[in-house]
Amino acid sequence: MxxxxxxxxxxxxxxxxxxxxxxxxxxxxxxxxxxxxxxxxxxxxxxxxxxxxxxxxxxxxxxxxxxxxxxxxxxxxxxxxxxxxxxxxxxxxxxxxxxxxxxxxxxxxxxxxxxxxxxxxxxxxxxxxxxxxxxxxxxxxxxxxxxxxxxxxxxxxxxxxxxxxxxxxxxxxxxTGPLWHPDLLRAELLLCRGRVREARQALDVLPADAGASLTALGVLLAEGRYAEAEEEAREVLRTGDACCHGVAYSGLARAAVAAGDAGELSREQVRARVDFALEALQAGSERALLRIVPQVADAALLSHRPEVAARYARRWAEAGPSPFWRADSYCSLASALGELGRRDQARAALAKARRLYPELARIRHVERNLEAAQERSRSEPALR
Incomplete structure (x- = not known):
């Protein structure tokens, strides 16, 4: 039973x-x-x-x-x-x-x-x-x-x-199995509170067997080390408990999306990784997936549905379970609003992300992409 x-x-x-x-x-x-x-x-x-x-x-x-x-x-x-x-x-x-x-x-x-x-x-x-x-x-x-x-x-x-x-x-x-090392607990609490540099310092003094995979994954994502975050997520999927796999798949999708924002992956590479992670969660419909992970909004944006992406991202940005998730969703919202041409609203979304989690590296990448898109839109009339 x-x-x-x-x-x-x-x-x-x-x-x-x-x-x-x-x-x-x-x-x-x-x-x-x-x-x-x-x-x-x-x-x-x-x-x-x-x-x-x-x-x-x-x-x-x-x-x-x-x-x-x-x-x-x-x-x-x-x-x-x-x-x-x-x-x-x-x-x-x-x-x-x-x-x-x-x-x-x-x-x-x-x-x-x-x-x-x-x-x-x-x-x-x-x-x-x-x-x-x-x-x-x-x-x-x-x-x-x-x-x-x-x-x-x-x-x-x-x-x-x-x-x-x-x-x-x-x-x-x-x-006996799930006991947390005190420094790992400190790193997790610091990460939840947005103090990424201090969380990294706490992780660096941990012994090798302290079991820091999911906390390390979060720190790597916040720092903008997306290739290492992807490796960490795959390591959790290979060796971690099944109860950790949902977070690992979400981290895998999040690393791919942020790497795309940073210019490290092409749109096709990002979409392949996001689709793989969302399909592995086996939640069924898109709405069922949305209740589990916020990357459904990024998948909608990659599928050229910015209106849907903005609606999904806004839901997670306003009601996500932690400042980290909410700030990341505000970044997704800003990307979707940028594609819709609502740049003022996109910048407002990034400002909210920065207030929630100022050390999140993805904020800088999305901000740079919005500025680049604005420069292109200004230069196009001159070329014509």
């Missing part, structure tokens, strides 16, 4: 149980019970993320980014050195990325943290259900049902999961 199927099954189970609670008398006659069920369901979705954020450091976990909401980004900055991004459309959960770092008794810390979560949520639910009927009882009932759903569809992760409670004591390998 796949994790996706188990999650779908758990969601159906939660919905069915909630309907039974509301429709068959457990909450009957209690004013505000239905509102309480909805609030409890939302709280149950948020509680594991909030728990992971609250107890990350004592558990040996380091948060690398926090994102809340969907759509246009309202705030992008750092809180205690961690990139934080807030979007305008609320969602029922946070998107938290984390890594494990070496620590004493790491497995015990992770297990205790997960046990704490799966004791607190059911206990809170029981206490609220035993309280006075109405809104409070609805919240408690939903928390209990949500806890059952998470037990059925718990992700196989050592952080704040029922999987960790049951299996972590018997699987030492769960926390």
């Amino acid at each position: 796949t994790l996706r199927f188990r999650r779908t099954l758990a969601q159906l189970l939660v919905v069915a149980l909630l309907l039974q609670l509301v429709l068959f008398g457990f909450l009957a006659g209690a004013p505000g019970a239905l509102v309480g069920v909805v609030l409890g369901y939302l709280l149950g979705r948020l509680l594991p993320d909030l728990w992971a954020l609250l107890f990350a450091a004592p558990s040996g976990v380091r948060i690398t980014s926090v994102r809340y909401g969907r759509g246009r980004v309202l705030f992008s900055g750092t809180v205690r050195g961690v990139p934080v991004q807030l979007a305008w459309l609320p969602t029922p959960e946070f998107l938290v990325t984390w890594v494990l770092v070496p620590a004493r008794a790491l497995r015990s810390r992770l297990w205790l943290s997960s046990v704490g979560l799966w004791v607190v949520q059911p206990a809170l639910g029981v206490w609220l259900v035993s309280a006075s009927p109405g809104l409070v009882r609805g919240i408690g009932a939903a928390l209990l049902v949500q806890a059952v759903g998470w037990m059925v569809a718990s992700p196989a992760t050592p952080v704040a999961s029922f999987w960790a409670v049951v299996l972590l004591p018997f699987r030492p390998s769960a926390v």
Whole structure:
């Protein structure tokens, strides 16, 4: 049974149980019970993320980014050195990325943290259900049902999961493989914050076995070393875990597009590399691909569809998951607007990219291409 199927099954189970609670008398006659069920369901979705954020450091976990909401980004900055991004459309959960770092008794810390979560949520639910009927009882009932759903569809992760409670004591390998070197973590956080030179300095002092491939790929792309970035992406595809392949294919496409902007590859070479990377992702339709990687916009531009490219790039530029992705998408937007002859708008897009990620090398290449196109347009009337 796949994790996706188990999650779908758990969601159906939660919905069915909630309907039974509301429709068959457990909450009957209690004013505000239905509102309480909805609030409890939302709280149950948020509680594991909030728990992971609250107890990350004592558990040996380091948060690398926090994102809340969907759509246009309202705030992008750092809180205690961690990139934080807030979007305008609320969602029922946070998107938290984390890594494990070496620590004493790491497995015990992770297990205790997960046990704490799966004791607190059911206990809170029981206490609220035993309280006075109405809104409070609805919240408690939903928390209990949500806890059952998470037990059925718990992700196989050592952080704040029922999987960790049951299996972590018997699987030492769960926390030995993916441990991050402290300098690698520092390089990743610096890269996310746009401090590329400092990220490079942190990478340069890493030992050879620190597993820096994806972070190194990001630094190479930001620095403008596109041939090396392509090699790094191919190395990840050859030797890395399957979970890293999506990022590697995206990096492969991104390196090709930026190399084309820099004049290192012809348009035909860029298109061949981008098509190869997008086809390897096997997402199906163009719209399905757009939800995964922003290079669909570059593929549209390479196919001589600048209007479509501008629309796709704008979507990622306004709602991408990090300043790096958003700045790169603003570069793609500027290229598409340049082909449409909207050079003022293209320069405005580049200005936004520079504010988001001033050390991104691609900004200079696209800016130079826009200036060259403007010079050509000025010289053409004189030649005629």
